[in-house]
Each structure stands twice: as C-alpha cells, then as structure tokens.
Amino acid sequence: MKITALTTYLVAPRWCFLRIDTDEGITGWGEPVVEGRAQTVAAAVAELADYLVGKDPMSIEAHWQALTKGGFYRGGPILSSAVAGIDQALWDITGKALGVPVWQLLGGAVRERIRVYSWIGGDRPDDVAAAALERKSQGFTAIKMNASAELDPIDTPRATTAIADRVAAVRTAVGDEFDIAVDFHGRLSVAMARRVLPLLEPHLPLFVEEPLVPEVSDRIGEITSATAIPIATSERLY
Numbered sequence: 001m002k003i004t005a006l007t008t009y010l011v012a013p014r015w016c017f018l019r020i021d022t023d024e025g026i027t028g029w030g031e032p033v034v035e036g037r038a039q040t041v042a043a044a045v046a047e048l049a050d051y052l053v054g055k056d057p058m059s060i061e062a063h064w065q066a067l068t069k070g071g072f073y074r075g076g077p078i079l080s081s082a083v084a085g086i087d088q089a090l091w092d093i094t095g096k097a098l099g100v101p102v103w104q105l106l107g108g109a110v111r112e113r114i115r116v117y118s119w120i121g122g123d124r125p126d127d128v129a130a131a132a133l134e135r136k137s138q139g140f141t142a143i144k145m146n147a148s149a150e151l152d153p154i155d156t157p158r159a160t161t162a163i164a165d166r167v168a169a170v171r172t173a174v175g176d177e178f179d180i181a182v183d184f185h186g187r188l189s190v191a192m193a194r195r196v197l198p199l200l201e202p203h204l205p206l207f208v209e210e211p212l213v214p215e216v217s218d219r220i221g222e223i224t225s226a227t228a229i230p231i232a233t234s235e236r237l238y
Helices: 038-052 060-069 077-098 128-137 157-174 190-203 214-224
Strands: 003-011 015-022 027-030 142-146 179-183 207-209
Touching: 003 038, 015 038, 015 077, 027 077, 038 060, 038 077, 060 077, 128 142, 128 157, 142 157, 157 179, 157 190, 190 214
Parallel strands: 142 179, 179 207
Antiparallel strands: 003 015, 015 027
C-alpha cells in the first residue's frame, strides 16, 4: 500500500482537516491546525507531502522521525501541528487496513468511561450561571469557563474581584456536587496570579488552567506554591 495524495480542508472559522489517500482505497483523516494559523499549517502539510507520497503509510514511526528531524529547522507549533495531523491520519489508515481500532494498536483500552466537561463563556461576561445550569441539565458534571478578559499586569481591585464573583455565581448556581474549571489563557502576571488565585479557593475549582504565558513557565512554581488549587499548564508548549 502506498500514499497517493494529501488533501487539506479549511473549515470556518478556524479548523483544518487532512485526508490521506492510498492506492488501495483506504483513507485516513487527521487534524493539523494551530488556532488562527490554519492556512499556514495547511501549507506546511503540502510541503511535507513531497516526502510522503509513494511511501508506505504504515511506517508511521519512520515517517515521524523523518518529518520532525529530517529538516534543517525543527519544531515549532506549525511544523509540530502539521506532523501531528499527518500522524493521526496514518494511524487511521493503519487501523482500517488491519481491521482494528487505533486504541487497540496503541496498547488497548485502560477505561470504559471518561468523564467530560463542557465549555461556557466568561471572558466577555454574560450569564455564566445560567449557562452552567444549562450544561448541568444536559447531564454534565463539570464545566470550564474563561476567567476574565485581558488584564493588566496588576489590574484594579474591581477587575480582580470580578473574576472571583463570576466563579462564585457559578458555584452558587450549580451547587457542591458539580465541578468548575477556570481558564486564564495566560492572561495573568505572576503578581496578578498570586492575588487572584486565593480569592478562587473558597469555590474549590477543579483546576485553574494556564495562569501564565509559556514564556514564563519557569516561574510556575511560584504559582503552585501560593495556592491549593490544581494548576493545568503546557497547552502552548511544544
């Protein structure tokens, strides 16, 4: 079996999907995308296609090594996402060719059920409490919400307490048998994080995500040592 073509599909508002075709009619799908850079990632996939066309799609590890380490420049979000989408599609092809689900090829299932959360808004404040209640009525047991709009390095007391007030409103609405995760998208400085997170602790967030931008990841220890809230990070590290 040989790869015959790689085709990308840009889908509004921000997605890119990849189809890899083979000479045996088996097709694999992946999602190579960086938010806001879908066309750039699609161009990277097109450049990598020259290496892949004519190759065996089931030599997945060999292709990953060649695509990530075979060029003069390595890494970065664009190349990493392009290779990730290709990798997904090659696993899809391999699973279909062998007649087994990909999770079986990767070592088998480790659970039968996975808890999921749903998303609500929060950074451009609307009625987050009502949105959380709607998700609860749909059967979800947790939501994730944006914590705030963009913030100054040390913002006003009003902006600071408004973050806690929104989380408090959600907690009051959904009760104590429901989890709330809070995403900052790197909008906090170290000083602002140390000010804000203690205000959230009474509402027992499931976790706080990305309080700091990745450029200051070496200072995340200052945040984890200043709060009892679990911290999720590394979304933008590659």
